[in-house]
Amino acid sequence: MVAEARRALWLYRRLLGAQVRATLQYEADFWIMSLSAVLVQAVGVVFLWAIFRSIPEINGWQFWEVVLIYALVVVAEGLSVLVAQGAWTLAVTVNFGQLDAMLLRPYPPVLQVLSSAVGMNGLGNLVLGTGLLIAAVRHVDVSWNVGRVALGLLLVVAAAGVKIGLNLLTNCAAFWLRSPYSMFAFSMHSFGELARFPVTIYGLGVRITLTVVLPYAFMSFFPAAAVLAHGPARWLGLLTPVVAIYCLWIGTTVFRYGLSRYESSGH
Amino acid sequence: MEMVHARPVTLIQVAGLRKVFRKPEKAPGLRGSLRHLLQRRFSEHVAVDGIDLSVAQGEAVAYVGPNGAGKSTTVKMLSGILVPTAGQVLVDGLVPYRARVENARRVGVVFGQRTQLWWDLPVRDSLELLRDMHGLGAARYRETLARLDDVLGLADLLPVVARKLSLGQRMRADLAAALLHEPRIVYLDEPTIGLDIAVKDRVRSFVRRLVADGTTVMLTTHDLADIEDICRRIVIIDAGRVVYDGDLQSVKDTHVRERSMSFELAAGLPGVDRIAARLPGAQVRAGSDDRELTVTFDRMTLGAREVLAAVLAEAEIVDMHIDEPAIETVVRKVYAGQLRPEPDGGVDRETVS
Structure with missing residues (x-):
């Protein structure tokens, strides 16, 4: 069991590595993607800064605390596109019948899909996110000790797991919608961006959706609240690893269900 | 044992x-x-x-x-x-x-x-x-x-x-x-x-x-x-x-018996009757040009050599080729044969590509 999991993980790294090599064939792409990732996220920070110039706090959250939430999203997003960008290729893979080849190889199809692309923009995200994280950590009023740092690291990884699970889940729409575009998953992703702010500012419907239905808030607001020990949300934030496992499980389950509907192409 | x-x-x-x-x-x-x-x-x-x-x-x-x-x-x-x-x-x-x-x-x-x-x-x-x-x-x-x-x-x-x-x-x-x-x-x-x-x-x-x-x-x-x-x-x-x-x-043997040979001749033929007479049972057709000729025959009753000899006796050949039936033709014949029990009922007119 353990040996098998280890082998699966090793193969996953092999497949990702192959994608990195394939991607690096296009050097210009790499630099443009990384740079644009930094730009996109930096624009968001400028936006935050502009808001906080006119209002000193949002629902009891100070500027640097919100930057910390933001940084967490950027890092988790960066991790997810680096190690599991393949979820976003599902629309094309499924609708052009390219899943065939994956179903003929002795390695779980879901892992082949997830490892089938590497988002090099993830590196840009990681650089900017880490910078923001360091800046935020220096300004927020929290006493740091080993336990808190460890918790922070665990929650960042779990937050990435949440995002990967949700990416997989929403992109599985490709099995039902026969279009080679990931519009559905992308609109869900955009909706998830709402969780870059303290979700307490939203109405009940949005809050429930972001917490329970598509728990995007667990890749940003809740884990940040847990690290900052800020407000009642901090207890929920401790559940992030559990939510990550749940999201990954449901993504995989829906994927498996989708596979039974897969029609290949050209019959 | x-x-x-x-x-x-x-x-x-x-x-x-x-x-x-x-x-x-x-x-x-x-x-x-x-x-x-x-x-x-x-x-x-x-x-x-x-x-x-x-x-x-x-x-x-x-x-x-x-x-x-x-x-x-x-x-x-x-x-x-x-x-x-x-x-x-x-x-x-x-x-x-x-x-x-x-x-x-x-x-x-x-x-x-x-x-x-x-x-x-x-x-x-x-x-x-x-x-x-x-x-x-x-x-x-x-x-x-x-x-x-x-x-x-x-x-x-x-x-x-x-x-x-x-x-x-x-x-x-x-x-x-x-x-x-x-x-x-x-x-x-x-x-x-x-x-x-x-x-x-x-x-x-x-x-x-x-x-x-x-x-x-x-x-x-x-x-x-x-x-x-x-x-x-x-x-x-x-x-x-x-x-x-x-x-x-x-x-x-049963469904791919028909074979056809196409010839390009050195000079135009006035008609195909003389060749047809030499090859009973075969279909002899002139092409769009009177220098082209196609012979369709049952390979169980006639050999390519006999067809070649018959054409050679009447005309000078410049070029020729033998067409093998495509799998689609075989399938169509088998299928037609299944639907119609009488042998070779309606398949004679099938063209062999």
Whole structure:
């Protein structure tokens, strides 16, 4: 069991590595993607800064605390596109019948899909996110000790797991919608961006959706609240690893269900 | 002493296999598409309609039929890509779509229309990734690769990125990728489509060797020449059903009797009657130009040599060729023969392409 999991993980790294090599064939792409990732996220920070110039706090959250939430999203997003960008290729893979080849190889199809692309923009995200994280950590009023740092690291990884699970889940729409575009998953992703702010500012419907239905808030607001020990949300934030496992499980389950509907192409 | 006869082991067992696809019913044009958004109507398309099939270990089966007959859909169900709508599939004791990973270790599949290599990687990287997925040891990998290289000539392909390969090169690389783990069962879906004669020959002799080594092969093709020296058994399907399952030679004897020879003559012929008189039972037609001539005959009653002699006696030949019937013609004849019990009832007028 353990040996098998280890082998699966090793193969996953092999497949990702192959994608990195394939991607690096296009050097210009790499630099443009990384740079644009930094730009996109930096624009968001400028936006935050502009808001906080006119209002000193949002629902009891100070500027640097919100930057910390933001940084967490950027890092988790960066991790997810680096190690599991393949979820976003599902629309094309499924609708052009390219899943065939994956179903003929002795390695779980879901892992082949997830490892089938590497988002090099993830590196840009990681650089900017880490910078923001360091800046935020220096300004927020929290006493740091080993336990808190460890918790922070665990929650960042779990937050990435949440995002990967949700990416997989929403992109599985490709099995039902026969279009080679990931519009559905992308609109869900955009909706998830709402969780870059303290979700307490939203109405009940949005809050429930972001917490329970598509728990995007667990890749940003809740884990940040847990690290900052800020407000009642901090207890929920401790559940992030559990939510990550749940999201990954449901993504995989829906994927498996989708596979039974897969029609290949050209019959 | 008792003689023990080794009973052939059934590797592929298919019963009542069915696959139905749902197709959106749309009127043409943008208006039709928009209307479909509001009024979603679907029609069912039965691609495979109750197929029974049993293939023994070491057998080489040609699986043929016209376009859209359900060949690829069957292969996709056998290889675990598609989940059947109904019926049973058992391949080497496994239900392919339930035990995909285990099934993938035992079978090799080649689709002529689509590559299974990693598009952006050199062929060597693709093969090494497959080696690791199959968990092949370094020694075994080297050995198999050397053997494949021997027949397929891979050496010059290994450093090339898959998307830069020509069709023939890609096919050779794809064959290597599908057979690297030395599968017991190999499905080949139109492996020679679009290839030039030299590569076709190479692929054919490669498959022949596979069969000789005891691999169970199921070959889907449009090209009668592909199967002639590879398979002894032929399964013909049409509209999702098996219309014939049996010996290849007897199909050819009963349904591929008609052959035609076309001639280009040095000078125009005033008429074809004199040649026709020399060849009773054959059809002799002038082409669009009176220097062209086509003789269609039953190869069981007349030989190519006699036809050639008859034409030579009346005219000077510049060029000639013999047309082999395409698999579609055979299928149509078999099918027509099944529907109409009287021998050669309505098939005489069939043109042989």
